[in-house]
Amino acid sequence: MPEHILVAVAWPYANGPRHIGHVAGFGVPSDIFARYHRLKGNYVLMVSGTDEHGTPITIAAEKEGVTPRQVADRYSQVIGDDLYNLGLSYDTFTRTTTLNHYHVTQDIFKTLYEKGYITRQETLGAFSATTGRTLPDRYIEGTCPLCGYHEARGDQCDNCGHQLDPIDLVNPRSKIDGQPPVFRETEHFFLDLPAFADRLSKWIAKQDHWRPNVRSFSLNFIKELKPRAITRDLEWGVPIPLPEYEQRDDKRIYVWFDAVIGYLSASIEWANNRGTPDAWRDWWQNRQARHFYFMGKDNIVFHTVIWPAQLMGVFSDGHYAGSAIGAFAEIPLQLPHNVVSSEFLTMEGKKFSSSRGVVIYVNDFLSRYDPDPLRYFLTIAGPENQDTDFTWAEFVRRNNDELVATWGNLVNRTLTNVYKNFGVVPTPGELTPADSALIATIDAGFTTCGELLEGARFKAALTETMRLAALVNSYLSDQEPWKVLKQDRERGATIWYVALRCVASLRILFTPFLPFSCQRLHTYLGYDGYLAGPLKFTEHNEANGMSHRVLTGDYTTWIGRWAIPDLPVGQQLREPQPLFKKLDERVVAEELARMEA
RNA sequence: GUCGGGGUAGCUCAGCGGUAGAGCAAACGGCUCAUAAUCGUUAGGUCGCGGGUUCAAAUCCCGCCUCCGACACCA
Numbered sequence: 001m002p003e004h005i006l007v008a009v010a011w012p013y014a015n016g017p018r019h020i021g022h023v024a025g026f027g028v029p030s031d032i033f034a035r036y037h038r039l040k041g042n043y044v045l046m047v048s049g050t051d052e053h054g055t056p057i058t059i060a061a062e063k064e065g066v067t068p069r070q071v072a073d074r075y076s077q078v079i080g081d082d083l084y085n086l087g088l089s090y091d092t093f094t095r096t097t098t099l100n101h102y103h104v105t106q107d108i109f110k111t112l113y114e115k116g117y118i119t120r121q122e123t124l125g126a127f128s129a130t131t132g133r134t135l136p137d138r139y140i141e142g143t144c145p146l147c148g149y150h151e152a153r154g155d156q157c158d159n160c161g162h163q164l165d166p167i168d169l170v171n172p173r174s175k176i177d178g179q180p181p182v183f184r185e186t187e188h189f190f191l192d193l194p195a196f197a198d199r200l201s202k203w204i205a206k207q208d209h210w211r212p213n214v215r216s217f218s219l220n221f222i223k224e225l226k227p228r229a230i231t232r233d234l235e236w237g238v239p240i241p242l243p244e245y246e247q248r249d250d251k252r253i254y255v256w257f258d259a260v261i262g263y264l265s266a267s268i269e270w271a272n273n274r275g276t277p278d279a280w281r282d283w284w285q286n287r288q289a290r291h292f293y294f295m296g297k298d299n300i301v302f303h304t305v306i307w308p309a310q311l312m313g314v315f316s317d318g319h320y321a322g323s324a325i326g327a328f329a330e331i332p333l334q335l336p337h338n339v340v341s342s343e344f345l346t347m348e349g350k351k352f353s354s355s356r357g358v359v360i361y362v363n364d365f366l367s368r369y370d371p372d373p374l375r376y377f378l379t380i381a382g383p384e385n386q387d388t389d390f391t392w393a394e395f396v397r398r399n400n401d402e403l404v405a406t407w408g409n410l411v412n413r414t415l416t417n418v419y420k421n422f423g424v425v426p427t428p429g430e431l432t433p434a435d436s437a438l439i440a441t442i443d444a445g446f447t448t449c450g451e452l453l454e455g456a457r458f459k460a461a462l463t464e465t466m467r468l469a470a471l472v473n474s475y476l477s478d479q480e481p482w483k484v485l486k487q488d489r490e491r492g493a494t495i496w497y498v499a500l501r502c503v504a505s506l507r508i509l510f511t512p513f514l515p516f517s518c519q520r521l522h523t524y525l526g527y528d529g530y531l532a533g534p535l536k537f538t539e540h541n542e543a544n545g546m547s548h549r550v551l552t553g554d555y556t557t558w559i560g561r562w563a564i565p566d567l568p569v570g571q572q573l574r575e576p577q578p579l580f581k582k583l584d585e586r587v588v589a590e591e592l593a594r595m596e597a
Numbered sequence: 598g599u600c601g602g603g604g605u606a607g608c609u610c611a612g613c614g615g616u617a618g619a620g621c622a623a624a625c626g627g628c629u630c631a632u633a634a635u636c637g638u639u640a641g642g643u644c645g646c647g648g649g650u651u652c653a654a655a656u657c658c659c660g661c662c663u664c665c666g667a668c669a670c671c672a
Contacts, residue, residue, distance in 0.1 A: 054672060221668095256672055259672060301667095301669085344666080397609095414630090420630090460611080470635095474636060476635080482631090
């Protein structure tokens, strides 16, 4: 029985282009997982989009003298292009500025408010003296009242480590314009997280398949749950859906509250866009469906605590206030099955920092290198369990000594030999025990690598697949078909057939990791159609006259199957080309120089 | 400050209670079909330091050193 698998991917923030550390954390792992499950024949729904609200975007807009919407438009475009070029196979990659997302967010807010899970409270807020807008604690600096450090931030002093309140700072000033902030009372809405504490801790305690750090970090976080502010004094965001705020333009829903709702709203949008408005329920209101969330470690509690609380609250007593979900409101929404968080990637030993030039943007990278080598590196050497370092030297080495030398070369030597000597899949004679053993070992990869992928152990899965490729090189070295062929054509044909047959299996085993090159291999082997089809953009108009672009693909056309493949004898091969390019050692120096500049 | 995660072969990392592992780098040898690619063999570590638990500890516990994160309005 095929399963319903929701692949929910963290929403990249649209205040600039994304760097390779971002896609290492959420992008590549989630795509490997989704592609694997599609090849398995499961019903996969992979959703995300650009996160476009919040203070950083308004600040970026102010600096450039444009509107927040223009900033979001520009970077949503750039980020969408990046993900497309990396081959991330979203069913729907949309935006948080769609009418649909506003509706769903407001429905959920209203429902939680009516059920009493959202409360109001007056708090003391800091405002910019020049613009009158909220100044987040991060954007205020001053002298630390405890240690006298001059550049303490409003939330914390980096020198002595104490937590601070902006009002405690001596000589506070805005980091944006240097003016002292104004403090005044303001009303905010709070999500009553303590109301969910019991349910949350019981639920999390049961999730023993989560990575230990995710689980213990979340349980720990729950011990001190406080109501959390979910509105901000800002004019850029989802409006508060209450009558008294309809005419006001100074308070909006906090970006984090609406960003996680995106998983649901994007699923609803997906269903609407394909003309089956209820189809999202097969994932969200189906107790058998399993939901997997992918993100960086800084996002854990939003996915293990806050978003689950929102989901619990909406359906807590069998009724629902909004119209977006409509009928079937008595069926609860599925909670996360697993929350797969990655650690961070560093760049040449340093933290990524656009302002200090320690950065390599995805679009910049892909303008000079192919997507598969990047996907390879980010999987085999990525921050799956701990922080890892990207260096150009290591990238070149991994590309040349591993990807090209082991897998690329195996494909190339096999295909060129077979193409040159036979032109078609050769007819094998009787298989020796060594022949059969090799095929059996490679084919066992569908089980071993499959289990590793199932458990989100991507690095181990790719390492294992590479090991299998190396076994075929070893076999060829052992059998020396280029010699044998001169004396015994039938035996030579058999050896090449065995190698080709193993390559045909490896073509599938590598597809989740290296979709572009595997598709090319697929055609060289004489197969037609898409192993795992191409992505595309579609344009969607909404009732308010706005239109937005969605990254999607027609994944039902995939003919690839996670199973031992059929390789028909006599199948006509196509002229092969090398799958990967060897990189010149000089690119290391070139790229480092580029970073300096 | 509180909480959490690291410190394992020259390098990058895996292992996380039962005689120290992989890839690369190094040395030697084989092959020469293939993007001078590949295959084999060898060498290389008192698993940060000090204690403890255990028949047995990189693996569990305590302390210390060291690096790095998170710590609610940074998405």
